Amino acid sequence: MKVEYGTRVYIIAVFSALASLLQLLEIFIILPIPFVKIGLANAIVLFFIARKQYLIAFAVNIFRVFIGGFFSAKLFSLPFIFSLSGATLSYFVMVILFIILGRFVSLVALSVSGAIAFNIAQYFLFVYFFDRSVDYNITVTVIILLSVIPGILTGIIAEILNRQDIELIKKPRI
Amino acid sequence: MFKFGDLLIYAAVLSAALFPFLREKDTENNKIHILYDGHKEYFDAGKDTVFFIQGSIEVEIKDRKVRIKDSNCRDKYCVKHGWLKEDQNGKIICMPNKVIIEFVKREDDVIDAVTE
Numbered sequence: 001m002k003v004e005y006g007t008r009v010y011i012i013a014v015f016s017a018l019a020s021l022l023q024l025l026e027i028f029i030i031l032p033i034p035f036v037k038i039g040l041a042n043a044i045v046l047f048f049i050a051r052k053q054y055l056i057a058f059a060v061n062i063f064r065v066f067i068g069g070f071f072s073a074k075l076f077s078l079p080f081i082f083s084l085s086g087a088t089l090s091y092f093v094m095v096i097l098f099i100i101l102g103r104f105v106s107l108v109a110l111s112v113s114g115a116i117a118f119n120i121a122q123y124f125l126f127v128y129f130f131d132r133s134v135d136y137n138i139t140v141t142v143i144i145l146l147s148v149i150p151g152i153l154t155g156i157i158a159e160i161l162n163r164q165d166i167e168l169i170k171k172p173r174i
Numbered sequence: 175m176f177k178f179g180d181l182l183i184y185a186a187v188l189s190a191a192l193f194p195f196l197r198e199k200d201t202e203n204n205k206i207h208i209l210y211d212g213h214k215e216y217f218d219a220g221k222d223t224v225f226f227i228q229g230s231i232e233v234e235i236k237d238r239k240v241r242i243k244d245s246n247c248r249d250k251y252c253v254k255h256g257w258l259k260e261d262q263n264g265k266i267i268c269m270p271n272k273v274i275i276e277f278v279k280r281e282d283d284v285i286d287a288v289t290e
Contacts, residue, residue, distance in 0.1 A: 101179040106175055109183040110183075136194060137194050140194060141194055
């Protein structure tokens with residue numbers, strides 16, 4: 001799928017808005033475990049990664065952190081920096097895994113790895129800021145196990161999205 | 175929903191989750207940090223010694239454990255505390271003599287304050 005520059009800007013704008021809306025609406029979904037959220041915005045990023053639109057995926061991933069941070073009133077604060085670093089690391093983990101494994105990997109596994117990367121980045125940054133003793137201990141196990149279930153949920157949603165034959169770009173009428 | 179390459183990712187996730195249980199704890203570099211009246215001093219946990227702080231408190235280090243053997247304070251809570259091992263996150267504190275003894279990982283590992 002070849003995307004021209006102008007259409008790419010439109011796609012990034014529309015899907016950043018959609019992703020940040022999903023991220024904000026997620027506040028109302030209450031899970032039984034505290035501090036756990038599903039991460040529905042990641043499904044859109046995965047959708048673009050699966051169609052090999054890495055640049056659009058990266059832009060959507062970064063913009064939704066900025067817009068979501070703006071509307072939840074924590075732009076440029078410490079949780080925002082955690083969120084930004086987690087989003088960046090999870091994007092690179094997912095893209096590198098997708099490039100290496102290619103068509104042998106499903107979106108559910110990619111989503112799980114992305115969710116784990118997101119949370120691990122935040123955890124290590126938090127430990128570095130507040131504790132100064134970065135250690136690989138049992139907290140990492142808890143974080144990984146808590147990331148798996150939302151990751152699977154997001155991955156199933158991304159898989160459903162990817163199976164729809166969505167026509168992203170309409171041919172211009174001349 | 176499932177493809178063959180997923181097994182690789184799930185195996186990596188599982189091994190990362192189980193790694194802290196399989197690993198041996200490295201306590202080689204632990205040091206004993208003694209804070210008395212504003213001064214900081216570090217002692218090697220592996221070296222067995224008996225020494226005095228300010229001439230009144232007798233500290234004994236033995237088998238990677240530390241205790242206050244004798245003190246001149248009134249209630250002697252620090253002496254009753256007994257041995258402090260390095261895997262328990264405790265401190266020996268003697269309030270009248272302003273002495274705190276604890277284990278730290280590195281020499282710059284002691285936090286004065288955390289604020290946001």
